Amino acid sequence: MTALLEIEGLTKHFGGVLANDNVSFGVAEGEILGLLGPNGAGKTTLFNCITGFLPPDRGRVRFAGVDVTGRSASRLARDGLVRTFQIVRVFPDLSALENVVIGALLRHGRVSAARRRALEVLEDVGLAARSNVRARDLTTAERKRLEVARALATDPRALLLDEAMSGLNPREVAEAVALVRRLREGGVTIVLVEHVLEVVMPLADRVVVLQEGRAIADATPAAVSRDPAVIEAYLGPQFIERA
Amino acid sequence: MPRPGLPVIALVAAALVYPLVFGSPAAINVGVLILLFAALGTAWNLLGGYAGQISFGHAVFFGIGAYTSTVLLKEAGLSPWLGMLAGAALAALAAVLLGVPTFRLAGHYFAIATIVIGEIAHTVVRNLDAIGGARGLFLPILPTSLVNYQFHNSRLPYYGIAFGLYALALAATLMVERRRIGYYLRAIREDPTASRSVGVSVLQYKLAAAALSAALTAICGTFYAQYVLFIDSDSVFPLSLSILIALTAILGGAGRAYGPLLGAGVLVPLSEITRIAFGGTGRGADLVIYGALIVLISVAQPGGIAALGDALRRRLPQPA
Ligand SMILES: Nc1ncnc2c1ncn2[C@@H]1O[C@H](COP(=O)(O)OP(=O)(O)O)[C@@H](O)[C@H]1O
Numbered sequence: 234m235t236a237l238l239e240i241e242g243l244t245k246h247f248g249g250v251l252a253n254d255n256v257s258f259g260v261a262e263g264e265i266l267g268l269l270g271p272n273g274a275g276k277t278t279l280f281n282c283i284t285g286f287l288p289p290d291r292g293r294v295r296f297a298g299v300d301v302t303g304r305s306a307s308r309l310a311r312d313g314l315v316r317t318f319q320i321v322r323v324f325p326d327l328s329a330l331e332n333v334v335i336g337a338l339l340r341h342g343r344v345s346a347a348r349r350r351a352l353e354v355l356e357d358v359g360l361a362a363r364s365n366v367r368a369r370d371l372t373t374a375e376r377k378r379l380e381v382a383r384a385l386a387t388d389p390r391a392l393l394l395d396e397a398m399s400g401l402n403p404r405e406v407a408e409a410v411a412l413v414r415r416l417r418e419g420g421v422t423i424v425l426v427e428h429v430l431e432v433v434m435p436l437a438d439r440v441v442v443l444q445e446g447r448a449i450a451d452a453t454p455a456a457v458s459r460d461p462a463v464i465e466a467y468l469g470p471q472f473i474e475r476a
Numbered sequence: 477m478p479r480p481g482l483p484v485i486a487l488v489a490a491a492l493v494y495p496l497v498f499g500s501p502a503a504i505n506v507g508v509l510i511l512l513f514a515a516l517g518t519a520w521n522l523l524g525g526y527a528g529q530i531s532f533g534h535a536v537f538f539g540i541g542a543y544t545s546t547v548l549l550k551e552a553g554l555s556p557w558l559g560m561l562a563g564a565a566l567a568a569l570a571a572v573l574l575g576v577p578t579f580r581l582a583g584h585y586f587a588i589a590t591i592v593i594g595e596i597a598h599t600v601v602r603n604l605d606a607i608g609g610a611r612g613l614f615l616p617i618l619p620t621s622l623v624n625y626q627f628h629n630s631r632l633p634y635y636g637i638a639f640g641l642y643a644l645a646l647a648a649t650l651m652v653e654r655r656r657i658g659y660y661l662r663a664i665r666e667d668p669t670a671s672r673s674v675g676v677s678v679l680q681y682k683l684a685a686a687a688l689s690a691a692l693t694a695i696c697g698t699f700y701a702q703y704v705l706f707i708d709s710d711s712v713f714p715l716s717l718s719i720l721i722a723l724t725a726i727l728g729g730a731g732r733a734y735g736p737l738l739g740a741g742v743l744v745p746l747s748e749i750t751r752i753a754f755g756g757t758g759r760g761a762d763l764v765i766y767g768a769l770i771v772l773i774s775v776a777q778p779g780g781i782a783a784l785g786d787a788l789r790r791r792l793p794q795p796a
């Protein structure tokens with residue numbers, strides 16, 4: 234498998250805080266990659282740097298073999314690299330359908346075609362019955378799903394999900410996991426930021442663990458969950474014995 | 477999305493009936509001003525209401541329209557209709573040149589920048605003696621004709637043209653609303669960061685909205701010059717005009733196609749009343765009232781008059 238997305242030596246400071254420290258990894262086409270790490274590890278910053286929302290201080294991002302470092306977020310979305318936000322960002326005063334139409338308009342210039350695509354996607358994510366509800370009136374779980382739907386409607390090659398499942402109840406998490414699996418079967422490459430291990434471990438093909446900005450592990454979920462450095466970083470030293 | 481059919485028919489009917497019912501020159505004048513401000517508010521709405529970029533500087537584009545056609549008429553004998561097109565093009569260019577630096581500013585900072593730009597333009601024009609300076613410009617009086625864009629026997633032709641201006645601005649709005657750009661502008665208003673994440677070139681769409689809004693505003697400026705036959709910086713560039721344009725849309729319903737018409741229907745008669753009550757120099761009183769209205773709307777009903785209609789409709793039983 235060739236890498237669809239390659240991160241090489243990515244570094245990002247905020248004043249004295251080193252949010253990403255020389256991070257490198259690749260994501261193969263069709264892969265589900267879990268990106269793990271405690272709060273403040275630098276996961277969201279890494280997403281921001283990869284998807285053009287923040288300029289990295291150093292390092293390169295390659296997408297589909299092309300160096301895309303420094304490209305704008307909107308350009309990268311056109312290239313097929315799309316992310317969602319940890320703190321949900323829907324268009325609050327627009328209906329669920331209009332939210333997704335805006336995503337679909339990236340590949341469909343005509344509103345009528347974009348509407349058809351948007352209705353399909355709403356059906357896929359189980360929001361069809363809520364199409365005409367204003368986004369601000371949806372539940373938190375629905376708004377998260379709507380944001381994923383809006384991103385999907387752009388027909389991305391790679392989708393970066395920033396804690397799309399946190400704050401969901403177990404049933405909603407199960408639905409979201411099933412959705413991610415379906416997406417991958419549809420050929421979408423997925424990078425999943427979560428700090429709920431139980432979600433990522435069974436879902437991901439590979440896991441990268443960040444700690445204080447550095448990638449401290451890059452392996453299969455099984456190997457990572459046995460790695461003492463990861464267990465200590467992630468769960469604290471008291472968990473090492475139990476593991 | 478609402479179908480255009482019924483409101484458009486009602487609008488045309490009302491516009492036709494109005495001069496038949498209210499025949500006096502003063503009443504026709506109020507009708508002209510309502511349509512003019514409805515057109516201005518509708519033009520403003522493209523940028524302020526749909527794209528959410530609140531401008532308190534639209535008098536700049538109005539003034540560019542008024543001065544461009546007037547100077548071309550006086551200096552080169554160019555038809556005001558061609559001058560109008562030149563003014564619209566110049567205003568669109570100015571909107572793009574001003575937009576590139578100011579559209580980086582968020583929310584209130586953008587609004588403040590537009591006030592500053594408007595006041596700078598106002599001052600510069602007042603001091604530019606080449607185009608009349610503080611004395612202003614009288615338009616040459618030409619025989620009544622459509623080609624000359626002057627009518628001395630009746631105000632009805634102006635009323636008809638004002639209706640045309642409003643129809644043009646409304647048609648532009650309805651076209652924008654139904655197309656990709658309309659969705660993208662509302663997305664930008666709601667959340668520019670989220671818009672970028674799904675591929676919207678935010679600056680490019682803001683500039684497009686600004687250019688269209690400015691061109692339509694400039695066309696109204698030419699109309700004003702041809703209607704009043706005298707312009708100076710205080711009549712076509714003042715802050716109070718910028719605020720009145722914005723308020724027309726905000727009061728009626730920002731981001732709603734028919735909102736500015738409702739706003740103009742309330743504000744124009746109101747400002748005629750304050751003018752009579754406080755005299756011709758009552759500009760200070762105007763600003764106090766406009767300011768109070770802006771506060772009132774943003775607290776009580778951010779969607780303006782048009783949103784009141786929506787709220788009412790929601791309470792009525794829905795037809796099956
Ligand atoms: N815009 C910012 N300005 C300053 N510091 C930031 C900014 N964004 C993130 N940080 C800091 O960078 C570090 C990594 O944060 P973040 O990427 O949000 O971590 P995670 O998503 O893994 O929880 C934290 O110390 C955070 O406080």
Ligand SMILES: [Mg+2]
Binds near residue numbers: 276277278319
């Ligand atoms: Mg985060």
